[in-house]
Amino acid sequence: MxxxxxxxxxxxxxxxxxxxxxxxxxxxxxxxxxxxxxxxxxxxxxxxxxxxxxxxxxxxxxxxxxxxxxxxxxxxRELGDPSKLVETALGYLLGSEQHVVVAGAERADDDDPPAGAVEAAAVQARLRQWAEDELFALRMQQAERTAVLSGDAVYVLAWEGDKFLPTLRTYDPGFYFPQWDDDQDNEFPTRVHLAWELPEDPVFGLKARLRRITWELGSIEAGTSRTGALEPAAGDRLDTVGRPVRTYPWDPQRASGVTCYLSDGEWLLEDLRRGNTVDRLDCSKARWRTRSDGQILDRLDLRIDFIPLVHLTNTIPHGGDRWGQSILAKVLQGLDELAATDSDSASASATTGTPIIGLAGAQLPWDRATGQPVPVQVRAGAVWQLGESGRMDALDTSPQLAELRARSEHLMDRIASASRITAAGLGTLDPSSVPSGYNLQLALGPLDSLVSSMRLARAHKYRLLLKFVQRLFQAGQADGWPAGETSSARIAWGPHTPTDRVGVLDEVVKGYTNGVLSLETAVRMLMDAGYPVEDAAEEVKRIQTRAFDAAARLADATGDNSEVRNYLGLLEAGREIPVVPLPVVEPEAPASGGADSGVAPRADQP
Incomplete structure (x- = not known):
């Protein structure tokens, strides 16, 4: 070579x-x-x-x-080690939980929320409701497992008029065929195909076919009137040079001449000829599919200016490349070695459990039908008669079996190290060999780096996905989605490794008590450690309403009673002077009736 x-x-x-x-x-x-x-x-x-x-x-x-x-x-022998690596990496990537977070929504409950915080909280609530309705957590599990295994995954969004919300589906990356222009420097393709073969179905008389779904960005097309003049579609208009343009709700200040067209058709495999690749199919031989409302899916104008498809990569692609890399990519030869060692171990364990025995001077039974000695079998309770010089030798293969097991452990450590999942991450590390939590943290260092890199490769793609969801809601004129620029939403991942909650709590208490940490930061640290705190702002208010010692110090420092009441979450005191009612006392009867009793009357008595 x-x-x-x-x-x-x-x-x-x-x-x-x-x-x-x-x-x-x-x-x-x-x-x-x-x-x-x-x-x-x-x-x-x-x-x-x-x-x-x-x-x-x-x-x-x-x-x-x-x-x-x-x-x-x-x-x-293949004992599921590749699948274990994939599932382990997937679990660390996803973490304990995932949440949709919109920037600025956390300040919506403040007494004086900043501009846009209330709107951001409303968008966050709607996106979380959409995620629950569309089983986003389940779709994410499906797509992310494919991405971790194959290196790539595909999300596809579509507006569902009956449900009045965008639907989310995942596809195998083997169906994904993006078309890049030679002189195109953009990050995203302007034409994308999803294509796969449909097998022959003799029962219904269907031949083997190829199905292709295509999204393509192109100029807005206009019809012609009876006079031959261009006639734009409803909602469109002609610009100064006579081209059809439209205004999209997420950018109402700019007229765009670009839209996305959808085509969905089938071709018989027997009609395909040499050179008819997925991007060069003969459309005259296509059978276009129809939508549930009867609309033919041949360059259907979706009335959006983006392709509602997100390609997810497991790793950050190299410069000039657009594909991700599997978690198994660099350890496949190690997995082959491990499978071969497991096969040798199985053979060695067979000879160890049922050893090979050599007999000398033994009296073996004879088969009267064939006249040949009966084969000797090693089994419990077997008795062999040996002559005076008879001897029995057993082949001991247990040392070889022990060596093979040690080699399996060595290969697993190499695989864990090369994949950066680490032995601690795979759960094969002996806990007694870790003297402290700091040493365990150092052992998990490569895993932390791996998870950070995988999440970084996905951060922008999930922001894009959530932006597409908002824009489809706007394009579908769903209730509660006003026109204007879409909010910046992202996926917040949970911690991927177990947290020392007791240690975090002790650190938070010391930091807050000594004035090094603010109460808001302390509550956020407790949330990250896994404590059941749903809303940080609400938890801060609850703590302050019971912090009487801190309120007393605030009163001594400021002398402002209104600030103290605000700190404790109490209503503002009234400024008017309260009226204190005086008790009415009945007059006592004089000791001896008459004005000469010598007792002066009280001021409140008549």
Whole structure:
């Protein structure tokens, strides 16, 4: 192999597999469906990598190796280690919980909230309600597991008129075919296909077909009147040069001439000819699908200026690349070594549990029908008669089994280290070997870095997804969604590692008592540690209404009674002078009747 024949690209970590080294079209021998004419040549290596990773996840890597000529691969033991790595990385990525957060919403409950805080809180409540209605947490689990395993995942949004909200669906990245212009420097493509094959159905008389869904950004089209003049659609108008434009509710100050068109059609595989790739299909042979209301999905104007599809990557792509990388990418050879060692361990354990025994001078029973000695079997309660010089030797393979087990542990440590999940993250670290929590934190350092990098790769994409959701609500004229720029919303992830809650509580108490931490920061630290605090601002108010010692110090420092009452959450005292009623006392009878009693009358008596 010369240097010119070494291929280094986004999928070269799988070059050690024969399935990726086939000339011209990789994967043809193992996956014959990849040889279909509609698949672009540039996407074959990517699709083959997706299929190989799925085989590892399903404990079928041995079957894939056997298809390329490795006859012994079918005997390989696969015990679910790749799937464990994927599930572990997924759990750390998602953390304990996920929340939709809109910037500024946390200040809505203040006595004097800043401008836009109340509106941000309303948008946050609506987005959280949408997330609950659309099972966003479940969709996120589906997409993120695909992203962690394959390196990529796809979200698709669509406006559902019956539900009056945007629907969210996830698709396999193997169906995703973005089209990039050669001179395009934009971050997002202007044309995207989702395409996959539909199998033949003899029961209903359906032949094998190819389905393709296309979103494409293009200029707004206008019809023609009876006189031949351009006639814009309802809600559109012509600009100064006669081009159709429209104003979108999220940017009411600017007229746009761009819209998104949706097409959804099917082609018979037998009609596809050489050169008919997914982007060059003959539309005259397409059968366009129809919507539930009868609308034909052939360049349907969605009346939005963006493609409602979000491509998610598991890692931050390298410069000039647009695809993510699987969590298994750098450890596949280690997983192969581990599977081979497990297979050897299974063979060694068989000879250890049922050892190979050599007999000398033994009297073996004979089979009268064949005249041959009966094969000796090692089993409990078996008795063999040996002569005077008889001998029995057993082959002890337990040392080899112990070595194989030690090698399995060594390989697992290497895999944990290379994947940055770490032995502590996989749960294989002996707790007695960690002398302190600080040492455990150092051991989890690579895992913290891995999770931070994975979340950073997703941060912008989830902001984009939530922006698309808001704009679809605006385009659908849903109640409660006013026109104007959409709010900045994001996904807030929960802690990915267990937190020392007792240590955090002690740190918070000392910091707040000594005046190093504010009460708001202290409550936020308790929330991050997992304490059941739902609203930080409300929790601060509850604490202040019972902080009488702090209120007394505030009164001594300011002498302002209104500030103290405000601190305790009490109503403002009235400024008028209160009227205090005096008790009415009945007059006492004189000791001896008459004016000469010598007792002066009281002032309140007549």
């Amino acid at each position: 010369g240097l010119r024949s070494i291929l280094i690209d986004g999928w070269s970590w799988l070059n050690f597999k024969a399935v990726m080294n086939e000339p011209h079209r990789p994967g043809r021998a193992v996956f014959p469906e990849l040889a279909a004419t509609w698949l672009p040549e540039d996407d074959l290596r990517r699709l083959t990598a997706y299929k190989a990773l799925a085989a590892y996840d399903s404990n079928q890597a041995g079957q894939m190796a056997a298809a390329t000529g490795d006859d012994d691969a079918l005997e390989r």
